[in-house]
Amino acid sequence: MPAKNPTACLLVIGNEVLSGRTQDANIRFLAVKLGELGIPLREVRVIPDIAQTIVDTVNEVRAKYTYVFTTGGIGPTHDDITSECIAAAFGVPWEPHPVAFARMEAAYKPGDFNAARQRMGTMPRGAALIDNAMSVAPGFQMENVYVMAGVPRVMQSMFEWLAPRLEGGQKIESRSVHAFGLPEGIIAAGLTEIQGRYPEIDLGSYPFYRPTGNGVTLVAKGTSGADAEACIAEVTALIASLGRTPIPGEPAE
Amino acid sequence: MPAKNPTACLLVIGNEVLSGRTQDANIRFLAVKLGELGIPLREVRVIPDIAQTIVDTVNEVRAKYTYVFTTGGIGPTHDDITSECIAAAFGVPWEPHPVAFARMEAAYKPGDFNAARQRMGTMPRGAALIDNAMSVAPGFQMENVYVMAGVPRVMQSMFEWLAPRLEGGQKIESRSVHAFGLPEGIIAAGLTEIQGRYPEIDLGSYPFYRPTGNGVTLVAKGTSGADAEACIAEVTALIASLGRTPIPGEPAE
Numbered sequence: 001m002p003a004k005n006p007t008a009c010l011l012v013i014g015n016e017v018l019s020g021r022t023q024d025a026n027i028r029f030l031a032v033k034l035g036e037l038g039i040p041l042r043e044v045r046v047i048p049d050i051a052q053t054i055v056d057t058v059n060e061v062r063a064k065y066t067y068v069f070t071t072g073g074i075g076p077t078h079d080d081i082t083s084e085c086i087a088a089a090f091g092v093p094w095e096p097h098p099v100a101f102a103r104m105e106a107a108y109k110p111g112d113f114n115a116a117r118q119r120m121g122t123m124p125r126g127a128a129l130i131d132n133a134m135s136v137a138p139g140f141q142m143e144n145v146y147v148m149a150g151v152p153r154v155m156q157s158m159f160e161w162l163a164p165r166l167e168g169g170q171k172i173e174s175r176s177v178h179a180f181g182l183p184e185g186i187i188a189a190g191l192t193e194i195q196g197r198y199p200e201i202d203l204g205s206y207p208f209y210r211p212t213g214n215g216v217t218l219v220a221k222g223t224s225g226a227d228a229e230a231c232i233a234e235v236t237a238l239i240a241s242l243g244r245t246p247i248p249g250e251p252a253e
Numbered sequence: 254m255p256a257k258n259p260t261a262c263l264l265v266i267g268n269e270v271l272s273g274r275t276q277d278a279n280i281r282f283l284a285v286k287l288g289e290l291g292i293p294l295r296e297v298r299v300i301p302d303i304a305q306t307i308v309d310t311v312n313e314v315r316a317k318y319t320y321v322f323t324t325g326g327i328g329p330t331h332d333d334i335t336s337e338c339i340a341a342a343f344g345v346p347w348e349p350h351p352v353a354f355a356r357m358e359a360a361y362k363p364g365d366f367n368a369a370r371q372r373m374g375t376m377p378r379g380a381a382l383i384d385n386a387m388s389v390a391p392g393f394q395m396e397n398v399y400v401m402a403g404v405p406r407v408m409q410s411m412f413e414w415l416a417p418r419l420e421g422g423q424k425i426e427s428r429s430v431h432a433f434g435l436p437e438g439i440i441a442a443g444l445t446e447i448q449g450r451y452p453e454i455d456l457g458s459y460p461f462y463r464p465t466g467n468g469v470t471l472v473a474k475g476t477s478g479a480d481a482e483a484c485i486a487e488v489t490a491l492i493a494s495l496g497r498t499p500i501p502g503e504p505a506e
Contacts, residue, residue: 015457017281017297018284019455020281027270028276028277031272032273035273041273042301043299043301046280046296078444078445078458112438116437184328185370185373186367188370189367191330192369195331195332203332
């Protein structure tokens with residue numbers, strides 16, 4: 001990956017993924033969407049609802065990556081502590097956001113905008129809002145940290161709003177080929193040579209076990225579609241030279 | 254969670270999860286299984302196949318958690334670098350493991366145990382093997398670091414072998430109740446009070462959006478089943494006091 005592309009880190013905040021209660025659905029969605037924007041996801045951390053852990057982790061990764069995205073912990077309940085932790089990480093007050101607070105107050109019936117819901121309109125001072133079509137409660141941005149909901153359909157709505165506003169890099173191009181009945185141990189040496197000739201390409205080897213048969217998929221990724229194409233052409237020839245049938249693309253599920 | 258229970262960190266090593274090519278299936282499996290052993294998973298990191306990142310991350314987390322589990326990067330191809338990185342993290346040579354190497358040599362037909370496959374029998378000096386029923390190539394343990402395959406069915410087979418050999422703590426007990434048509438913002442204040450009365454219990458609030466209807470699930474987790482039970486009994490009464498019907502357990506998918 002060229003150094004000039006921006007980088008991203010995702011913090012999945014919440015005990016529910018760590019306890020196994022919830023199957024995470026946000027990592028893959030954001031990984032794919034960020035790749036399309038040329039913002040490769042370089043790290044994901046899943047961390048619990050513990051204030052000091054959130055504060056320390058945010059401060060560590062926001063210094064390290066171009067973009068930090070967080071999901072989870074911005075609802076109205078006692079275990080939703082992401083917002084105040086972001087304020088603490090930036091050393092700013094956590095206070096009613098003038099726009100968000102007024103918008104939420106107007107959206108609820110009189111008396112329904114209670115203390116718990118007011119927490120969702122309370123943000124680090126200086127936060128910029130991240131709108132979404134699913135909920136009146138917005139996410140927010142503080143410098144390079146983008147704070148989003150954990151519920152996948154709300155998070156996705158927030159990210160859709162956000163995507164055209166992010167400064168991306170060169171799109172990550174991907175080309176792949178697969179073969180049935182080909183053990184990784186047979187193709188490994190040839191792959192090492194090909195990878196050596198394409199230092200700008202990430203060439204990945206992924207064995208699969210499918211009802212239709214076992215085999216291996218080779219994936220070339222990089223900002224140059226031409227390089228990814230040329231790399232996979234060499235892998236395709238390698239597969240043929242090993243007496244297997246190269247099949248373009250990924251195998252069907 | 255009582256401090257006396259051991260803790261765990263999972264490192265998911267590999268570009269395929271970060272690129273979105275692969276939907277991770279290992280986090281939830283290990284989260285659930287470790288919870289059953291009384292070894293709460295406290296952090297997950299997904300990191301790329303970059304040697305220095307792997308070495309630094311392993312050294313950081315092995316000092317911080319009772320157990321570290323890694324998945325991915327122990328196959329025969331050029332992008333499988335976990336094993337040598339673990340050796341580097343521990344400052345020991347990476348060399349043929351006498352038992353693993355001999356076992357693999359015997360399993361392959363003469364001439365098939367090539368250089369790429371020999372890498373899978375090469376380990377940090379002093380590694381203890383983690384067997385599995387799926388593959389002749391074992392995982393391994395170095396002190397508190399357990400190195401497993403990334404392919405879910407191989408990883409699961411390794412963990413099954415490993416589980417009875419891990420020193421666990423008190424099992425994490427879980428009780429839950431849900432209600433339809435109950436916004437989190439309505440129940441939040443009552444939950445805060447209940448959480449305050451059960452400091453040893455993690456009380457989580459999870460909104461759901463299902464074809465059968467929207468609502469919220471409340472989950473109490475802790476090492477005391479009696480406390481979890483009592484906490485959820487209070488939540489159940491709270492739901493009823495808000496005019497909704499409390500339903501024990503999690504809502505159907």
